[in-house]
Amino acid sequence: MGQVSQNSQHRNIGISAHIDAGKTTLSERVLYYTGRIHRMGEVRGAGATMDHQELEREKGITISAAATWCVWRDHTINLIDTPGHVDFTVEVERSLRVLDGAILVLCAVAGVQPQTWTVDRQMRRHRLPRLAFVNKCDRPGADPARVVEGLRAKLGLHTALVQLPIGAGADFAGVIDLLELQAIRFGGAQGVQVAAEAVPGALLAAASAARARLVEAVAEVDDVMAAAWLAAESSGEPVPAAELRAAIRRATLACRFVPVLCGSAYHNIGVQPLLDAVIGWLPAPSERTVEGVDAAGLPVQVEGGASAPALALAFKQEEGIHGSLCWLRLYRGSLRPGDSLINLRTGRRLRVSRLLRIHAAQTVEIASAGPGDIVALPGADCASGDTLSAGPVIRLAGIEVPQPVMSVALSAKSREELALIGAALAKSCREDPSLRLSQDPESGQLLLHGMGELHLDVSCERVRRQLGLDIRMGAPQVAWREAITRRRDFQFTLSKQTGGPGMYARLVGWMEPTGESGDPVFESRISGGAVPESFVRAAEQGFLEALQTGPLKGAPVLGVRVVLTDGLTHPVDSSERAFRMAAMAIVREGLPLAGPAVLEPLLAASVEAPERYMGAVLGWLSKRRFAVEQAAVEGATGDDQGCDQGCVIRGLLPAAESFGLVNGLRSLTQGHGSFSLEFARYAQV
Numbered sequence: 101m102g103q104v105s106q107n108s109q110h111r112n113i114g115i116s117a118h119i120d121a122g123k124t125t126l127s128e129r130v131l132y133y134t135g136r137i138h139r140m141g142e143v144r145g146a147g148a149t150m151d152h153q154e155l156e157r158e159k160g161i162t163i164s165a166a167a168t169w170c171v172w173r174d175h176t177i178n179l180i181d182t183p184g185h186v187d188f189t190v191e192v193e194r195s196l197r198v199l200d201g202a203i204l205v206l207c208a209v210a211g212v213q214p215q216t217w218t219v220d221r222q223m224r225r226h227r228l229p230r231l232a233f234v235n236k237c238d239r240p241g242a243d244p245a246r247v248v249e250g251l252r253a254k255l256g257l258h259t260a261l262v263q264l265p266i267g268a269g270a271d272f273a274g275v276i277d278l279l280e281l282q283a284i285r286f287g288g289a290q291g292v293q294v295a296a297e298a299v300p301g302a303l304l305a306a307a308s309a310a311r312a313r314l315v316e317a318v319a320e321v322d323d324v325m326a327a328a329w330l331a332a333e334s335s336g337e338p339v340p341a342a343e344l345r346a347a348i349r350r351a352t353l354a355c356r357f358v359p360v361l362c363g364s365a366y367h368n369i370g371v372q373p374l375l376d377a378v379i380g381w382l383p384a385p386s387e388r389t390v391e392g393v394d395a396a397g398l399p400v401q402v403e404g405g406a407s408a409p410a411l412a413l414a415f416k417q418e419e420g421i422h423g424s425l426c427w428l429r430l431y432r433g434s435l436r437p438g439d440s441l442i443n444l445r446t447g448r449r450l451r452v453s454r455l456l457r458i459h460a461a462q463t464v465e466i467a468s469a470g471p472g473d474i475v476a477l478p479g480a481d482c483a484s485g486d487t488l489s490a491g492p493v494i495r496l497a498g499i500e501v502p503q504p505v506m507s508v509a510l511s512a513k514s515r516e517e518l519a520l521i522g523a524a525l526a527k528s529c530r531e532d533p534s535l536r537l538s539q540d541p542e543s544g545q546l547l548l549h550g551m552g553e554l555h556l557d558v559s560c561e562r563v564r565r566q567l568g569l570d571i572r573m574g575a576p577q578v579a580w581r582e583a584i585t586r587r588r589d590f591q592f593t594l595s596k597q598t599g600g601p602g603m604y605a606r607l608v609g610w611m612e613p614t615g616e617s618g619d620p621v622f623e624s625r626i627s628g629g630a631v632p633e634s635f636v637r638a639a640e641q642g643f644l645e646a647l648q649t650g651p652l653k654g655a656p657v658l659g660v661r662v663v664l665t666d667g668l669t670h671p672v673d674s675s676e677r678a679f680r681m682a683a684m685a686i687v688r689e690g691l692p693l694a695g696p697a698v699l700e701p702l703l704a705a706s707v708e709a710p711e712r713y714m715g716a717v718l719g720w721l722s723k724r725r726f727a728v729e730q731a732a733v734e735g736a737t738g739d740d741q742g743c744d745q746g747c748v749i750r751g752l753l754p755a756a757e758s759f760g761l762v763n764g765l766r767s768l769t770q771g772h773g774s775f776s777l778e779f780a781r782y783a784q785v
């Protein structure tokens with residue numbers, strides 16, 4: 101098999117969804133139909149293949165992106181199960197970064213839900229071509245057409261159904277393929293037998309109308325289809341299925357169209373056609389453009405096939421049942437055991453000892469990997485986002501890691517136990533870059549920083565189980581930041597004469613608010629070499645270091661620009677150290693006089709619940725400084741009562757007020773509410 105065809109027979113896809121939409125069930129069905137597993141486990145039960153971590157089963161969430169692969173119609177599909185809970189957004193980000201396409205799973209009753217918005221934003225950012233799968237068509241109140249409306253109206257996606265359900269609710273019995281105008285039914289044990297037959301007479305008119313809508317929707321974004329549509333209109337002949345299929349592929353790859361399929365993973369309906377759509381409409385690795393940055397910092401396109409020097413992105417470091425593993429996505433070139441790669445961040449050489457494919461809890465050793473492959477390297481020590489290259493320097497864009505917004509103080513029965521816990525958590529931090537460990541400089545306590553209450557909770561719980569030790573967690577604290585509100589000019593001279601060599605540095609300039617909450621910015625406008633470059637760099641270091649500790653809460657200061665306009669040196673007494681100390685003194689003295697303010701993290705919150713709880717949820721939120729941006733009643737919700745009206749509430753919630761949201765919402769809505777929280781920005785308290 102030639103290299104080109106190998107690459108074209110590859111798909112790297114992810115499945116993303118709002119929690120409970122059926123992502124895990126669907127993943128399992130995929131593994132079953134492709135022969136990767138021989139028995140379907142009860143999802144979340146003992147046999148569930150993708151959710152292999154015990155804790156994940158218990159909490160009912162998929163925490164780490166378990167990767168696996170399968171083969172469908174001679175194509176290798178790498179499948180990454182992405183976590184639904186937004187506290188673990190980094191996991192989703194990492195997966196999306198290395199994927200070429202995705203399936204967005206929606207519930208046929210609930211439609212677009214809070215986390216659907218979040219994953220949609222992420223997929224957009226990565227320009228991921230995608231398919232939508234409307235799952236749970238067997239539920240009372242299921243309505244794929246309404247889900248399509250939701251995708252259009254709420255997410256602004258250009259979509260259309262490529263299938264219609266046969267029967268509704270408990271009578272859901274198969275799908276109509278609108279391209280071929282055929283009914284597809286799933287028979288035999290676990291729906292393994294797929295049979296195409298004529299569309300039932302009663303559904304013919306609806307199917308023809310839906311096909312016309314599909315053709316029209318594709319024609320809106322594809323010129324070739326627009327011409328074919330016009331020709332069909334005048335000739336009275338339908339657009340041929342092959343043309344429509346090719347146009348859907350072009351529009352999907354261009355991210356201009358999202359084909360919507362329907363089914364019921366649980367009842368084994370519609371999964372095989374979805375796999376066909378993955379092969380047919382999502383891109384091979386070679387069909388995606390990949391950009392990097394060369395040694396000179398200029399953007400370059402990553403090109404070249406299997407014979408080019410290897411270039412890979414490390415996207416996940418995992419310490420688990422297989423030991424220490426580094427997950428790589430190969431963008432070009434090939435890898436074999438014995439090859440070596442340079443980690444462009446550290447400059448260190450990494451030897452490939454073995455190449456593994458991982459299927460949940462099992463590993464398979466492979467002899468080589470080619471462009472587009474996703475593999476794990478045992479024993480390799482990399483951080484998420486490192487570029488590994490066997491050739492010239494090309495850095496691939498790293499992975500956006502959000503700053504932790506919350507922390508908890510940890511304690512244990514003894515110092516020895518705490519040291520063990522600290523070591524285990526340090527390992528977790530290597531795996532999960534949105535998790536950090538530090539020591540409180542005053543109390544000496546161990547502090548764990550993360551993205552939310554659940555994130556911290558789950559991270560500690562894992563270590564608690566692993567070590568069998570008791571970890572006591574303090575009350576969660578918000579990660580404060582500080583800012584200044586006024587410009588402050590300085591003309592500062594450090595001059596010390598204490599016997600021996602003196603210290604001299606003079607710096608003139610100002611510090612001012614930038615109006616944003618980004619990291620501090622330093623600018624030197626000193627001209628004519630009044631101060632040597634090395635002293636300016638030392639001053640910069642001093643400014644940035646001192647800005648790590650604000651005057652109000654000792655928290656890092658954001659949104660400040662420091663500008664140097666002039667300075668003076670002494671022929672003997674000036675040094676880098678003197679300039680660094682002067683800069684630090686300027687910040688220490690200047691910040692309290694520049695209108696300091698405390699910043700707190702605000703979270704973009706989206707809550708969804710049956711309408712009957714809307715008043716209670718709004719009441720609960722309004723007691724917590726919630727700024728409502730949208731509160732609306734719409735469509736049906738995903739709760740057991742099927743067709744009840746639902747409400748969606750979106751707005752900004754201070755992180756400090758988000759504690760207890762999980763339980764609060766659960767008890768307020770009797771388990772029928774769901775939410776998503778995501779860091780939005782820092783704002784003055």
Ligand code: GDP
Nearest residue numbers: 119120121122123124125235236364365366367
């Ligand atoms: P995830 O959170 O998205 O991974 O969702 P799961 O796959 O764990 O499914 C959540 C719940 O929905 C489980 O109780 C499943 O049995 C159920 N479920 C999954 N797919 C279907 C479906 O097609 N129809 C119905 N009625 N229930 C389903």
